[in-house]
Amino acid sequence: MPIVQHMDIFPIHVPVSSSLRSINFYLVQSGQSLILIDAGYNNDDCRKALVDTLKQNEFALKDLTHIILTHHHIDHAGLVNCLTAEHPIPVYAHPLSFPRLKRASVFLQMRIQFFQELYETMGCGQQGKKQIEHLKKTMKENESQKITAELVEVGENFGDHFEVLEVPGHAPDQIALYDRKQERLFAGDLLISHISSNALVEPDENGKRIPSLLIHIDSLKKCLSLSLEQVYSGHGKVIQQPKELIQKRLDGIEKKAERFLTLIKGGKRTANDIAETYYKDVYDQQFPLVMSEVIGHLDYLEQREKIQKEKVHGIWRYTSS
Ligand SMILES: [Zn+2]
Structure with missing residues (x-):
């Protein structure tokens, strides 16, 4: 120490x-x-x-x-x-x-490839493609910020x-x-x-x-x-x-995961479906943040064995356990 x-x-x-x-x-x-x-x-x-x-x-x-x-x-x-x-x-x-x-270009190229596959497998369709175009554009624009x-x-x-x-x-x-x-x-x-x-x-x-x-x-x-x-x-x-706030944040994650679980039980099957239903207008406005939220909480539900996933025609479909 x-x-x-x-x-x-x-x-x-x-x-x-x-x-x-x-x-x-x-x-x-x-x-x-x-x-x-x-x-x-x-x-x-x-x-x-x-x-x-x-x-x-x-x-x-x-x-x-x-x-x-x-x-x-x-x-x-x-x-x-x-x-x-x-x-x-x-x-x-x-x-x-x-x-x-x-801003290592090999890393940034790999990162774009990663998001392309991620959004495809999460069922994001057109919105995912739009975000990939945006990433490619900002990769060039932000070159000077390295x-x-x-x-x-x-x-x-x-x-x-x-x-x-x-x-x-x-x-x-x-x-x-x-x-x-x-x-x-x-x-x-x-x-x-x-x-x-x-x-x-x-x-x-x-x-x-x-x-x-x-x-x-x-x-x-x-x-x-x-x-x-x-x-x-x-x-x-x-x-x-800060301890109370840390606990509040942990409880908040649990609560949000429960809401997503309810959507899955109600028939929403993909991360994209959950994101569009839950976030409405914010889905378009803050697509990458929203997808991170949904995917993260799906990981959490999976870890707790409340849901499982299966890839159908290249897209992950979630069901409650
Ligand atoms: Zn930050």
Whole structure:
């Protein structure tokens, strides 16, 4: 266990109009280090918020010693390129972040192939095809967003500042940084005060589907077992005494799974049928999120032996046990 330094936290909360409410990242001073945990979006609001927070606390950009990313998502890694171009410091992340942050083309091609097969086998038809076209387009458009900084693999401890915990589910590469002494956790998007986190369906490095919701549940349970006073999230408010909220999120998964089970018992057979029936307009608006939700909860019901699946003409059909 590391000898934990005294730490000062300077939160950077950038308000946004979406349901996320804010994009959060954190400056942490610990001993001689000034660590940036996550790096917001690559936009003026996030850049200004960081510069202002540095200035207000009598720091400058050149005082930053490390950047750590809780996961690879674009609203957590946005400023990395512009910060490290001006002030080259190492960027620490989980190894599973690397192909995603570097936008490795072999990996991205495989990922598109993965979603194509996934949506076909889940019965998504036209909507699935539309999403694949969108993925192909954004793969080209986002080429310029690849992280150019030197990436360093995080270990079990981050110096004598934090213990590093793997908390995959929302993203396969998600980590949380635990300050055991002061019972604080920087948890990325594992736990958000005002909304449940999406356990996004993703392939592993071999193109096999990761059971995102099942591992998200394990990550939440891992947090329940820690002594925790505060959780510093990627969005929304800092969470005080988080155990009740973690339990609420776990109960929420159980409840949603029960609703999907009722739909299956009522004759809905494919993930796509369940998604369209349950989410209505949101199905079109947020197709990839909705499919992740449905597929994740079907995994959960399968694991609990409440349903089984069978492939008929290339499409998974679910029935209650
Ligand atoms: Zn995220």
